Amino acid sequence: MTTTPAAPKAPPEAFVRPPQELRTKKSSPFPYALLAPALAVLAILVAWPILKLIVTSFQEYGRAQAFGAPPEWVGLDNYAEVLTSGEFYAVLGRSVAFMIVAVVLTMTLGTLVALLMIRLGKAMRMLVTVGLLLAWAMPALSTVMVWGWMFDTRYGVVNYLLTQITGSDWAGHSWLIEPLSFFLVLGLIVVWMGVPFIAFTMYAGLTQVPAETLEASQLDGANARQRFFQIQVPFVRSIIIVLIVLSVIWDLRVFAQVYALQGIGGLYEKTSTLGVWIYQKGTASGDFGFAAAAAVVMVFIMLLISLYYVRQTLKEDD
Amino acid sequence: MAASILPAPTTTPAPVVVSTKRPVPPQRVVANVLFGVVAVVVFVCSVFPVYWMVSSSFLPTNLVRATVPTFFPGSDFTVDNYVRAVTDDTRADFVPALQTSLTVTFLTLVAALVIAFLASVAIGRYRFRGRKQFIVAILVVQMIPGEAMLLTYFQLIDGWGMLNMVLGLTILYVAMVLPFTVWTLRGFVTAVPVELEEAAMIDGCSRTRAFWKVTFPLLAPGLVSTGVFAFIQAWNEFVLALVIMSRPESMTLPVWLRTFQQATKATDYGALMAGSVLVAIPVIIFFLFVQGRMTGGLVSGAVKG
Numbered sequence: 001m002t003t004t005p006a007a008p009k010a011p012p013e014a015f016v017r018p019p020q021e022l023r024t025k026k027s028s029p030f031p032y033a034l035l036a037p038a039l040a041v042l043a044i045l046v047a048w049p050i051l052k053l054i055v056t057s058f059q060e061y062g063r064a065q066a067f068g069a070p071p072e073w074v075g076l077d078n079y080a081e082v083l084t085s086g087e088f089y090a091v092l093g094r095s096v097a098f099m100i101v102a103v104v105l106t107m108t109l110g111t112l113v114a115l116l117m118i119r120l121g122k123a124m125r126m127l128v129t130v131g132l133l134l135a136w137a138m139p140a141l142s143t144v145m146v147w148g149w150m151f152d153t154r155y156g157v158v159n160y161l162l163t164q165i166t167g168s169d170w171a172g173h174s175w176l177i178e179p180l181s182f183f184l185v186l187g188l189i190v191v192w193m194g195v196p197f198i199a200f201t202m203y204a205g206l207t208q209v210p211a212e213t214l215e216a217s218q219l220d221g222a223n224a225r226q227r228f229f230q231i232q233v234p235f236v237r238s239i240i241i242v243l244i245v246l247s248v249i250w251d252l253r254v255f256a257q258v259y260a261l262q263g264i265g266g267l268y269e270k271t272s273t274l275g276v277w278i279y280q281k282g283t284a285s286g287d288f289g290f291a292a293a294a295a296v297v298m299v300f301i302m303l304l305i306s307l308y309y310v311r312q313t314l315k316e317d318d
Numbered sequence: 319m320a321a322s323i324l325p326a327p328t329t330t331p332a333p334v335v336v337s338t339k340r341p342v343p344p345q346r347v348v349a350n351v352l353f354g355v356v357a358v359v360v361f362v363c364s365v366f367p368v369y370w371m372v373s374s375s376f377l378p379t380n381l382v383r384a385t386v387p388t389f390f391p392g393s394d395f396t397v398d399n400y401v402r403a404v405t406d407d408t409r410a411d412f413v414p415a416l417q418t419s420l421t422v423t424f425l426t427l428v429a430a431l432v433i434a435f436l437a438s439v440a441i442g443r444y445r446f447r448g449r450k451q452f453i454v455a456i457l458v459v460q461m462i463p464g465e466a467m468l469l470t471y472f473q474l475i476d477g478w479g480m481l482n483m484v485l486g487l488t489i490l491y492v493a494m495v496l497p498f499t500v501w502t503l504r505g506f507v508t509a510v511p512v513e514l515e516e517a518a519m520i521d522g523c524s525r526t527r528a529f530w531k532v533t534f535p536l537l538a539p540g541l542v543s544t545g546v547f548a549f550i551q552a553w554n555e556f557v558l559a560l561v562i563m564s565r566p567e568s569m570t571l572p573v574w575l576r577t578f579q580q581a582t583k584a585t586d587y588g589a590l591m592a593g594s595v596l597v598a599i600p601v602i603i604f605f606l607f608v609q610g611r612m613t614g615g616l617v618s619g620a621v622k623g
Contacts, residue, residue, distance in 0.1 A: 032446065048470070131360060149587050192364075264579065282465070295465075
């Protein structure tokens with residue numbers, strides 16, 4: 001095992017290189033041939049289900065329809081139902097609030113750990129790397145089970161430690177039954193799982209900042225904070241944007257962790273996030289039309305959030 | 319190694335090293351100790367849940383269910399939990415689930431890498447009609463909650479007669495990881511200068527040969543980091559697996575792990591932790607195997623967006 005995550009093999013100037021010229025024979029069929037397998041898979045297994053999802057969102061589609069009964073067109077009824085139900089706004093608010101807290105915490109902690117790794121000596125950096133790597137490699141479901149066990153009401157180590165530290169009696173305290181502390185545990189799980197990826201990526205990005213620039217700014221009297229915000233951050237700006245967009249998408253779509261944690265203990269009505277709620281409405285209770293409309297609304301919300309980034313990607317591509 | 323590019327003054331001096339002419343100022347020693355302490359805290363926070371999982375998995379049931387938790391198995395060390403986790407007759411068998419998971423993950427990894435590689439070369443190296451729409455599409459597709467489309471997936475796979483078959487689940491997983499893998503690999507392909515290939519062509523290589531000899535080796539980190547992503551996704555996924563592989567003998571490991579929690583009886587946490595360890599081991603092995611090449615790759619991919 002090597003001690004640190006290796007630096008990118010691509011030369012550093014890849015960061016500043018203007019978009020290079022592509023081969024521009026517009027009529028050549030070759031790129032289409034390369035694209036064909038991906039297009040086939042995506043058309044059948046992504047585009048078709050999405051089309052079906054959109055169609056279903058305009059239909060009365062229940063269990064009977066799933067087994068072959070012809071669905072009835074209901075226009076925008078499903079959307080109206082979604083957008084006028086108080087439940088939707090409760091779930092949306094909960095999901096967005098959770099996402100914001102989780103993204104801010106993951107990004108902040110990940111960046112701080114990356115800065116720490118840069119500052120550390122070789123041995124200590126190795127220690128941090130090994131720790132992060134272990135956390136990163138843990139499968140999602142194993143992770144939820146372990147945290148659920150640590151926060152167990154009767155035999156959990158957290159209650160025991162809290163009793164020892166605070167002096168008051170935490171034995172028998174149920175963390176998952178209260179929605180707020182349920183989200184605390186969920187947040188711990190999501191942040192714990194998310195920090196290693198952010199830390200490693202930021203670390204690899206920050207090691208690319210030219211040493212001379214940092215040295216020069218230090219000679220000019222810039223302190224660590226100024227160096228961070230005025231040199232390092234602008235340099236890794238594109239990485240930060242990608243990481244934020246990815247974290248937003250992942251944390252808003254969080255499913256397995258919520259679903260499994262609810263299985264350990266937790267009230268469905270009070271703790272469901274968008275993904276789990278859509279799953280419960282559709283697959284679990286059979287109202288597929290409603291679930292489809294909710295999913296389409298959710299995609300629109302994500303698009304709004306990431307619109308800036310999508311446009312940026314296209315602009316850079318020109 | 320990444321560290322060698324770093325500015326020396328801010329990073330290297332450790333309190334014990336006296337190779338520089340100036341003595342290390344005392345504030346610097348304090349700072350170094352402080353950072354060391356923080357590093358240990360980060361390490362403990364990262365590792366403790368993993369340690370707790372392993373430690374609990376080796377404890378006898380009476381110590382797992384004890385008011386005062388045991389922090390180290392010591393002389394009470396036992397593998398009973400593993401025996402129970404693997405041989406319990408009331409739940410699905412472990413070995414078939416392991417086989418299914420390994421096969422599905424491996425097939426997904428290979429298929430997704432090959433297909434995504436071809437596609438990323440197309441959009442990274444050529445300009446053609448529909449290219450931009452394709453890039454936007456693979457970005458947007460990642461925002462769609464797959465949970466809403468479970469019924470359609472089920473109907474599709476059922477229609478092909480592939481329910482409870484490795485192939486059926488693999489096809490779905492390939493589709494699931496493809497948008498992200500194409501998107502990441504594209505960043506790597508564009509990061510390799512076309513001029514390198516052209517130089518090889520001027521030296522007499524054919525375009526195909528130039529690509530394989532020059533560009534392809536430079537894409538190795540990209541393939542590794544995208545492969546890791548595909549591996550984790552396929553290994554962890556369990557909602558699709560729950561719907562498509564409903565028979566006990568065709569379960570995957572995550573679904574198998576869920577069967578430890580049964581509504582009718584209290585969760586056997588010792589066995590559950592043993593099961594969690596068993597599910598985690600292949601991923602940890604895989605990670606240790608590829609980690610050196612991984613994270614750097616993520617950056618060069620991310621930078622190009």
